[in-house]
Amino acid sequence: MATVLVTGGMGFIGSHTVISLHNNGFDVVIADNLSxxxxxxLNRLETxxxxxFKFYKVDCCNxxxxxxxFEENDIDSVIHFxxxxxVGESVRMPVEYYSNNINSLLTVxxxxxxxxxxxxxxxxxxxxxxESEDVPFTEESPLGTCTNPYGWTKxxxxxxxxxxxxxxxxxxxxxxxxxxxxxxxxxxxxxxxPRGIPNNLFPYISKVAAGTLEKLTVFGNDYDTPDGxxxxxxxxxxxxxxxxxxxLNYLATQSEGVSVFNLGTGKGTxxxxxxxxxxxxxxxxxxxxxxxxRAGDIPVCxxxxxxxxxxxxxxxxxxxxxxxxxxxxxxxxxxxxxPED
Ligand code: WQD
Numbered sequence: 001m002a003t004v005l006v007t008g009g010m011g012f013i014g015s016h017t018v019i020s021l022h023n024n025g026f027d028v029v030i031a032d033n034l035s036x037x038x039x040x041x042l043n044r045l046e047t048x049x050x051x052x053f054k055f056y057k058v059d060c061c062n063x064x065x066x067x068x069x070f071e072e073n074d075i076d077s078v079i080h081f082x083x084x085x086x087v088g089e090s091v092r093m094p095v096e097y098y099s100n101n102i103n104s105l106l107t108v109x110x111x112x113x114x115x116x117x118x119x120x121x122x123x124x125x126x127x128x129x130x131e132s133e134d135v136p137f138t139e140e141s142p143l144g145t146c147t148n149p150y151g152w153t154k155x156x157x158x159x160x161x162x163x164x165x166x167x168x169x170x171x172x173x174x175x176x177x178x179x180x181x182x183x184x185x186x187x188x189x190x191x192x193x194p195r196g197i198p199n200n201l202f203p204y205i206s207k208v209a210a211g212t213l214e215k216l217t218v219f220g221n222d223y224d225t226p227d228g229x230x231x232x233x234x235x236x237x238x239x240x241x242x243x244x245x246x247x248l249n250y251l252a253t254q255s256e257g258v259s260v261f262n263l264g265t266g267k268g269t270x271x272x273x274x275x276x277x278x279x280x281x282x283x284x285x286x287x288x289x290x291x292x293x294r295a296g297d298i299p300v301c302x303x304x305x306x307x308x309x310x311x312x313x314x315x316x317x318x319x320x321x322x323x324x325x326x327x328x329x330x331x332x333x334x335x336x337x338x339p340e341d
Contacts, residue, residue: 003027003074004248005117007060007108008081009053010037012192013123013181013237015045017079020241022049026248029073031066032082033059036195040338044189060104063111070115077119077251079244080108083153087127087296088199090150101153102160109164112171119251121174121244124158126233126262127151128177131298135268136233138304139177139260147296158260165258172254174247179233179264179303181240183323184330191330192237193337201274202234202323206331209282216286218271220293225300231268233302236318236326239265246312264303265316274320281324 004021008014009030015037021028030042030053039055046052054073058065060082069075083101084090090097105122112120128151129137130144146152161173182202184191197213198204207213221228243263250259269277275286308314318326 002076003029005029005031005069005073005075005078006081007031007078007104008083008123010034010039010041010055011081013178013240014081015041015190016185016237016241017081017244018045018053019048019185020238020245022051024245026245028053029069029075030055031058031060031069033057034341036084038193038338039341041190044338048185048187048189060107061100063107066107066111070111070117075115075117077121077248078108078112078117079121079123079248080105081123083123085150086199087148087150090148094149097149097153102156105157105160109161113168118170119172119248120161121176121247121251122157122161124175124177125151125154126177126179126264126301126303128155128158129301135300136266136302136304137262139262139307162258165256169256172251172256173258174251175258175260176243176247177260177262178240179235179262179301181237182234183236183238183318183326185238186326186329188326188329188333191327191334193334201271202327205275205278205286206327208286208288209278209284209328210331210335212335214287216275216288217291218288219291219297221272221290222293223299225270227270227272229271230297231270231300231302233264233267234269234274234320234323235263235265235316236323239316239318243308243312243314246314250312259311261308261312261314262303262305263308263314264305266303266305268300268302269320277320278324278328280321281328
């Protein structure tokens with residue numbers, strides 16, 4: 001059975017992807033330093049799948065620690081999620097973001113080369129497109145000027161992998177550009193569990209709906225959009241997870257090179273529309289006020305999904321209502337998030 005190493009597999013997208021991989025017959029090994037996740041996720045994954053996944057608490061920047069994972073397992077491919085990913089934090093801590101995100105991937109690729117592992121799926125982001133009037137973004141859309149160090153690390157790491165695919169001809173790379181992953185597994189046992197006050201819209205709305213936070217501030221309603229608030233391509237995290245399985249299967253049919261795919265729904269949803277959808281899911285109003293724009297936000301961002309559909313056969317199935325109801329189910333079942341280690 002092909003063994004996939006999932007770095008950052010205890011995180012929000014990583015843990016949902018582990019479930020999809022397992023359900024599709026892959027053997028999974030998880031490496032995670034738990035800097036933004038908790039060991040309780042492993043128990044939840046076992047409850048959901050019936051499998052106790054092999055887990056290594058390692059920092060992907062530490063070659064000796066990570067080498068042990070390759071030595072002890074017959075790794076056939078890697079899905080690399082491990083990395084710092086808070087946009088605002090990256091502006092305050094650029095050195096940590098460049099050092100951690102770049103060194104972790106360089107370490108992974110070095111060990112892949114050492115152990116003859118030739119397939120990698122990389123967790124990239126729509127942030128690499130920067131700001132553009134020309135939407136929806138296609139995979140051929142020019143890469144833009146990122147608005148924060150987090151986005152630049154994704155931009156740079158895509159280039160690192162392109163250069164590696166030239167240096168190591170048999171290396172096959174899939175760059176997945178996520179739009180806005182939200183929602184939770186249908187069981188409500190795992191979900192987005194940010195520490196402290198959430199930066200992103202859905203976890204913030206969820207806590208307002210639960211009464212943990214007083215109200216939502218909508219960052220600007222004077223954009224050139226139908227209701228004045230920003231449009232985003234929200235995609236259910238379980239659809240995103242399925243996209244990774246399809247990408248891995250696709251890489252198995254390739255002999256070399258770099259493939260790029262947008263993972264989105266192709267639909268733009270406004271902040272106000274997201275609030276309304278969440279109110280339907282939770283059954284009551286979400287207190288919110290309109291405030292000033294947030295620096296770095298772009299008005300409209302949504303994906304062209306043609307290439308992922310035509311090449312991977314990938315199409316997001318879940319609706320914005322599914323995203324809200326699954327998010328709300330996770331929130332009500334875990335009002336304080338997962339227990340700390
Ligand atoms: C969505 C919309 C905000 C919070 C980020 C990363 C991106 C990806 C997804 C990792 C915007 C508005 C938000 C709030 C608000 N992450 N908003 N009030 O900025 O589109 O993308 O997360 O890959 O890389 O950049 O997501 O959820 O922060 O914001 O009005 O309290 O919600 O202005 O229009 P974003 P977000």
